[in-house]
Amino acid sequence: MDSPSTAQDDLLKRGPRPPEDLLPPPAERQCLRERWGATIEEVADALNAEPETMAAWEAGQHTADPADTYAYLRLLNAFRDQLPTVHEPDWAALRKRPTPSASAACAPAIPAQKTAGRAKAKxxxxxxxxxxxxxxxxxxxxLDGTTVLELAESLERSEKSVRWMLHHLHLIPFPADDVPTPRVKPERPKAYTVEEKRMVHPNAYAPWSTEEEQLLAERCTQxxxxxxxxxxxxxxxxxxASRLIKIDAVGPAAGEAWEYGGDEPTLPFDTDSP
Known part of the structure; x- marks a missing residue:
């Protein structure tokens, strides 16, 4: 029979059993990952999990053992602790109420394109x-009270693109409703391996180095x-696209990245993408 001290040591080695509600809600998990600029594949690689499993875990449709759960919690807490914070004025108090003539309050640098009776164009x-x-x-x-729809029309951009830029300018909260819900599919054998993916994209799932990020920003500027x-x-x-947004790159590709927005070509932020 084991001695009391041995039994205590074994119990402590197993670590604490996490309660069911230890992790933040699924929407907050996705929000933290998106604000950090990480893809599902990058988080999955950091936690030694499959991307499909990671997507289900983020969506609250997967459970893991205590060790993996605490590893995921530590990663989410690190995202939250290291994300930059800025002073946010009371925008609701500063912004004027929208009025029918609000859009004329400041003359647009780009003329509005929409006319009555014309079909909506991209x-x-x-x-x-x-x-x-x-x-x-x-x-x-x-701030003068112009609606997002009016701003989108006068700037010739999509409403989602305008909302993302308003968030980037710290004028509105994170537009979580514009982030597509992960498509979680039933567990099934993998259709591909990392090696197969790297036959098309040699650096798929590989971490980014500082030198690569610097070169990426330089090529974007060019x-x-x-x-x-x-x-x-x-x-x-x-x-x-995710990395360009994370490093705040400047150039045509950065503009494409804001419209592209997602981690996979099938999940763009802007639903009017082809």
Missing amino acids: PARRGALWTQEEKDYLRAGF GASLADLSREFGRNQGGI
């Missing part, structure tokens, strides 16, 4: 890099497109 500037003039106009118009960067860095366009 935004002409979808995917274009935001200029400082556009950002200044967006901020001024929003005018490379999202497709160009995908070929050059051996990664899919979703991973390139």
Whole structure:
């Protein structure tokens, strides 16, 4: 029979058993990952899990043993603790109430395109890099009470793109409703391996180095497109887009990244993408 001290040591080695509600709600898990700029694949790699399993776990449709659960909790807490914080004014108090003439309060730098009776067309500037003039106009118009729809029409952009830029300018909270719900499929044998993925994208799932991020920002500034960067860095366009947003890159590909938004080509933020 084991001695009391041995039994105590064995019990302590097993670690605490996490309660069912230890992890934050699924929406907060996804929000923290998106704000950090990490893909499902990157989080899965960090936790030694499959991407499909990780997507189900983030959506609250998967449970794990105590050790893995605490590892996931530590990662989420690290995201929360290290994300930059900024002073947020009371935008609700500063913003004027929308009025029928609010959109005329500040003259738009880009003329409005929509006319009565015309079928809704795709935004002409979808995917274009935001200029400082556009950002200044967006901020001024929003604070003056102009609606998101009116701002989107005058800037020739989608409403989702306008909401993401308003969040980027710290004017509205994180637009969680614009983030697509992960498509969780039933457990089934993997259709591919990492090695097979790397036959198309040689650096798929590989961590980014500081040198690679610097080169990515430089190539973006030089005018490379999202497709160009995908070929050059051996990664899919979703991973390139997430990294461009995370490092706050400047260039045409960065504009594409804001519209692309997702980690996979089938899950763009902007539903008017082809």
